[in-house]
Each structure stands twice: as C-alpha cells, then as structure tokens.
Amino acid sequence: MTGIVLAAMSRTPDPRLREIMASLVKHLHAFLREARPTEEEFETGLDFLLRVGKASGAQKNEMILLSDLLGLSTLVIMINNARGAGETDPALLGPFYRAQSPMCAPGESISRDARGGEPLAMAGRVTDLGGNPVAGAIVDVWQASPVGLYENQDPEQPDHNLRGRFETNADGRFHFRSVRPTGYPVPTDGPCGELLRAQDRHPYRPAHIHFMFSKEGYKTLVTQVFVNDDNCIAADVVFGATTALSGNFERLPDGTSRLEFGFVMQPGKRRLPRAPIP
Numbered sequence: 001m002t003g004i005v006l007a008a009m010s011r012t013p014d015p016r017l018r019e020i021m022a023s024l025v026k027h028l029h030a031f032l033r034e035a036r037p038t039e040e041e042f043e044t045g046l047d048f049l050l051r052v053g054k055a056s057g058a059q060k061n062e063m064i065l066l067s068d069l070l071g072l073s074t075l076v077i078m079i080n081n082a083r084g085a086g087e088t089d090p091a092l093l094g095p096f097y098r099a100q101s102p103m104c105a106p107g108e109s110i111s112r113d114a115r116g117g118e119p120l121a122m123a124g125r126v127t128d129l130g131g132n133p134v135a136g137a138i139v140d141v142w143q144a145s146p147v148g149l150y151e152n153q154d155p156e157q158p159d160h161n162l163r164g165r166f167e168t169n170a171d172g173r174f175h176f177r178s179v180r181p182t183g184y185p186v187p188t189d190g191p192c193g194e195l196l197r198a199q200d201r202h203p204y205r206p207a208h209i210h211f212m213f214s215k216e217g218y219k220t221l222v223t224q225v226f227v228n229d230d231n232c233i234a235a236d237v238v239f240g241a242t243t244a245l246s247g248n249f250e251r252l253p254d255g256t257s258r259l260e261f262g263f264v265m266q267p268g269k270r271r272l273p274r275a276p277i278p
C-alpha cells in the first residue's frame, strides 16, 4: 500500500515537496501499522483535526497550539537553529505574536493599561558571536498581562497593551518598562484543552517575556526569557523553557522588579515570521 501511494506521488515536479510528502506518507503509514486504530478511533482523530481547524480564528490559532503541545514547534526550532556557538537559545514564537507593534522610545513603558501591575524595568544588550554590540537591531517585545492573557485574547485590554518595538543603541543596549510577567495557562476551551485533560497534563507556561531581534545580516532571533523562580519552569506545557533562558527578575525594595539580560545573535538571514493571528 505504501509503495503504491509513493508511486502515485512520484511525479511531483517540486523536488522538496516530493521529498517531504514521501517521508510524511511513509511515517503516517508506519504509525497506523503500529497503533492499529479501529475505524471508530480513526474517525475520532480526523474529527479532532477538523475541530482544531474550526477553533482557529481571529482570537487564537489552535493549530499552532496543537503543534506546541506535541513538542513539534520546539523540535522544528531545534532542527533549524544550530546550537553551541554561543548564540542565545531560540524559543517558540507562540500563537499570540502580532506584527507591527508600536515603535517605542528608549525606556518607554509597554504597559498601556491603567490597571498596570507590578512594575518591571528591563535592560538588555545585544551582541554578536564575538561580543561586539549589535546596533540598530529591532527588538520586538510582547507578554501576557497580570491576569495571564495577551491583549489579542482579551477585549478588556487596550490595543497593543504589553507590546512594543525598540531599537538597540550604538552599544547594542535597549531598555523599557513593563509589568512583571505572570505564568498563564494555554487556552483550554478548544480541542487542545480536551487533549490536555485526557492526558492528565496541566496547561501552564512559566512566566515569560517574548523577544524577537532582527537586523539585516543576522539570523532573526525569536526567544523568551523566563522568570527563574516560577514553579512551572521545569514543566512548561509547550516544552519551551530552558535553563539558559531563565532570567533573574530581581525584586527591589521599592517593589519594582528588575531584569537584565544579554542576547547573542548569529550571522544569517533576517526573516520575519508570519503573525499566527491578524
């Protein structure tokens, strides 16, 4: 059976599409031979995927969430990002990234909600593999609110709350103000939530801030910095947290938290990801 299907696809003109589809069919057939689903189970699986598609829309991308929960997103990052040269670990883009968030002045606050939160001052520096500053890089920052929702999930928050873009100065430095991030559950109101419950898995991500660094001549760095004392840091539901990405969110006597973090970019291609939802 597998050979017949592979033969039927063998004239695919695009060689890469031919290679990817042949591999996918071989592995899917092997999966069916191993798991031996009943016809009823197979229908349930197809219905699940159909519902994942239908649950995606302007508020969320359930397909990316499924890919995250199965470890696929992190595995693709590991395959595509060579490690060990000193560059910062990459991490998931996540389903709540928005393109074209507001350009901000150095030190500006990205907290646009009067309800605020525990104040945070973040200072970062971007260098290349040789330790030289990367000036003029665009730093895209986004995070969930203190109630654990991104602004595009939450009609109560102002547009672009807790999102902003900064530019590194001649010394590769940037800084901004925000609120201390909180851990949050991934959305559990759709088929992915059903799956987590069926697998007796918790839905939580450790508190983090998303960062994306881009500049011509450098590989775009998509990463996250995690609050190092978060209980979930060793059990991130989407397998994204690493020790190297743990940040010390130090609480100062005046109640402000302070985070300093260094990021290292490697040479490569600048590529901006497609926003998962508009």
Ligand SMILES: [Fe+2]
Binding pocket: 094, 144, 208, 210
């Ligand atoms: Fe996130």
